[in-house]
Amino acid sequence: MSEDAKAVRHWWRTSIIDMEPGRIAFRGHPIQDLIGNVSFAQMIWLMTRGDLPSPEQAALLESALVAGVDHGPQAPSIAAARMAATCGVGLNNVMATGVNMLGDVHGGAGEQCAELYLDIAARMDDGADLQTATRDGIAHWRETYGKIVSGFGHRFHKPVDPRAPRLMALVRQAASDGAVSGRFADIGEAVQAEIGSQRGTEIAMNIDGATAVIFCELGFPPPLSRGLFCLSRSVGVLSHGWEQMQQGGRNKGPMPPAYLPEFEPR
């Protein structure tokens, strides 16, 4: 191989996949050994992490992926996907349109919350107790992100987002089974308690706070909290886009035409 060819191959080096004619391996596992033997969630773990999870770890990942698929057509990602589905594009475009919107505000809460949890854990590693680390971690986090701590409280689901307690129960079960440490469940609840204490009224953990606990327990770095949420929400985006395609419509606007008659698309 010429030096030029080596340089090109190095430019696109990857440890995820290698191939030769008739052979495909992911992270060293021949694909035919994976197909039919590992779940989709296990494959997601293998691809993003490099090793295979235990069944208990995979189950916990799976619970978080199931929890986040959709929160209805008022979400910009879902609304945009449904509108795109009426514009004469393929489902790939519909899905890209929805996922593209999962930015810092719409899709970033889990990532931001994971950063907080990991910072608190680091403070404890440096010798702080849970309560002090939590208080200091929240204060530090707010310098970057502002007063409202991502992962806690919900405008609509009062008193409780039904996904969070279910996810936390699964984490606690996994911790009691020894599958995870339970450390981030403690941290998440300490954050919840501290925020509640500071504002003088209880606040609930929401889905982002609970999935961040899971992703931290499983060792995913914060950016993958967003990445995994994007994978999860892609299911809702696809489902709504497909439902809209079956309902029909052309150039679906955000509201019935009678509302904005002067704004017909063209």
Add this chain to the structure above:
Amino acid sequence: MSEDAKAVRHWWRTSIIDMEPGRIAFRGHPIQDLIGNVSFAQMIWLMTRGDLPSPEQAALLESALVAGVDHGPQAPSIAAARMAATCGVGLNNVMATGVNMLGDVHGGAGEQCAELYLDIAARMDDGADLQTATRDGIAHWRETYGKIVSGFGHRFHKPVDPRAPRLMALVRQAASDGAVSGRFADIGEAVQAEIGSQRGTEIAMNIDGATAVIFCELGFPPPLSRGLFCLSRSVGVLSHGWEQMQQGGRNKGPMPPAYLPEFEPR
């Protein structure tokens, strides 16, 4: 240069741009000769076509680019851009989200109409008279695209889309000045007359029918009718996204939260 290096350079060959340190040329024109001397519309022509337009051609292109920038927030592209602007993403993402939606239905009418005009012109080149070519061209077009001919009629702008007659007047003026042939203006009006005749009631040309006349007069192939419309609409997408950023909002859904309280984004 090694054979490998040559192969890579051939893989990415382009006749649009060439450079060396301190020198950039587009289609052979050094960039410093273009900056300050050609308009943005002339540059669009140069980049997509390879040569520079006459001032009259550039003016006609410019009129079409000005005409299509926006048709309000009921258009899926504009609505999605405004929603994206509240999701914590950059303006690049906002613009991509809006433009991505300009598919066959939302952004393809001009391209489809241009195909019809060019097919009619080809029939005339083969000896058909305007009326016959128009009738046969419409019939052929409908086999692919269905009954409603893109470029004619408007649900909202009745009796007339104000952009179309203004654009057609400019085409006629340019034809009388010898800048364009006027052939596609004739064809566009023949299509309008034929459709009206067939349905027994007059129909107006809309913006897509008129911009397709212009793009055909100027020699752009049909896919560029869509491409140029995307450039034009990008201005509206950017403007609305930016206005929304200034209005504020987080995770803007398609309607006021009071309407779909059960569908808060999260």
Add this chain to the structure above:
Amino acid sequence: MSEDAKAVRHWWRTSIIDMEPGRIAFRGHPIQDLIGNVSFAQMIWLMTRGDLPSPEQAALLESALVAGVDHGPQAPSIAAARMAATCGVGLNNVMATGVNMLGDVHGGAGEQCAELYLDIAARMDDGADLQTATRDGIAHWRETYGKIVSGFGHRFHKPVDPRAPRLMALVRQAASDGAVSGRFADIGEAVQAEIGSQRGTEIAMNIDGATAVIFCELGFPPPLSRGLFCLSRSVGVLSHGWEQMQQGGRNKGPMPPAYLPEFEPR
């Protein structure tokens, strides 16, 4: 509720999700009953189809989702995602960039192949035998899509794409267990035999031909073959984007800078 409010709610109607404060249900199933009890693959089925699959159906869906995650950085979707990851955008944008590219050519083979299989099945429902239906179905398909039948043959994996026989073995096992009919496995193999016979040399089924068998066996309509492939490939897109973020780089171009020194990004 006012008539206006009803109209708005109707505009965004969906049978996928319904909510009230503290309650979220998908297709009628409370979310807390799904989390921890259904796999991610089962959730994908529930969301796109409306009911829950049997474990055997879910396993077959899972095998197809696992098979398609990635085929390396030479694929435009993966390459673009890796480049996007160096441009200063979030993982949502990285994923959207990759998925957006899964158009008719890059992501549509499974959908096109499913259309062929279903057309052959319809011809059999109308009384044709398998061989005649296959021959006629292929001829009809080629009128739309051209000579090369999507789902068969592979430029690189010779003699055999290792994913296809593994997937087909799982379909055959599921058919013998009564979980699926096996009808589309027969059709897929008949298509393979017919193409081989017509060209006088054997041809292998590739991953698109095999996943189309699975999606047809499971009752997914053709556009969902693309949608499910997009979900599957999203895993590879995320994994490669994330690996690239860890490798670092800024404005990663398609080849080492030494190859195209005159085309530094700016």
Add this chain to the structure above:
Amino acid sequence: MSEDAKAVRHWWRTSIIDMEPGRIAFRGHPIQDLIGNVSFAQMIWLMTRGDLPSPEQAALLESALVAGVDHGPQAPSIAAARMAATCGVGLNNVMATGVNMLGDVHGGAGEQCAELYLDIAARMDDGADLQTATRDGIAHWRETYGKIVSGFGHRFHKPVDPRAPRLMALVRQAASDGAVSGRFADIGEAVQAEIGSQRGTEIAMNIDGATAVIFCELGFPPPLSRGLFCLSRSVGVLSHGWEQMQQGGRNKGPMPPAYLPEFEPR
């Protein structure tokens, strides 16, 4: 109009466009008065700013829009657009794919540089002299963005990016004509001198530094530096995508297949 309807209309309020049947106005100007009378660059200004620029202001904006259209296929945005063009998608998708990549690193330099210039101007408004404001502004900027100041220096164009001096000459001319103040030209050159002084060797202003001068002189807020660059670069993205469509290819990878034979797209 019902209260509900009013709420919906308020939700989508805009000062950019208003319409009634047969009438479209942008920022109060009937569209038929704009078409044929304002340039595309003037329309971009009107849409994003709310008023019409003077001819001199429009000319300066136009020079910046012309300067940024393209920097070759080694740029991720251009490479991705060319790859997308071979994947079976429309030009809208091609353009969205390219523009989506213009994130903080690939498309954000002008915005970041504009922030620096405006901060220096604010320090001068508070009484600092140019040199002190520049030194302090740079130090402050580096706390956020790091050592390398966006807008200065170029890996390839040595000694000088040919676009920058041409743009600066146009700014100086416009200032001497009274069309702009020239204040940001002074600031840009002070930044250039200060960086050069600090590192002990001269550094050139690049296109981002020069366009940021123009956009600041014209009163555009920093995020629009990115937005306007996205509009400009959209021209290159479209042109390259279209050139690639004409060259043909299917699933174009980042390098010739012979380089990565084991990574055929599928």
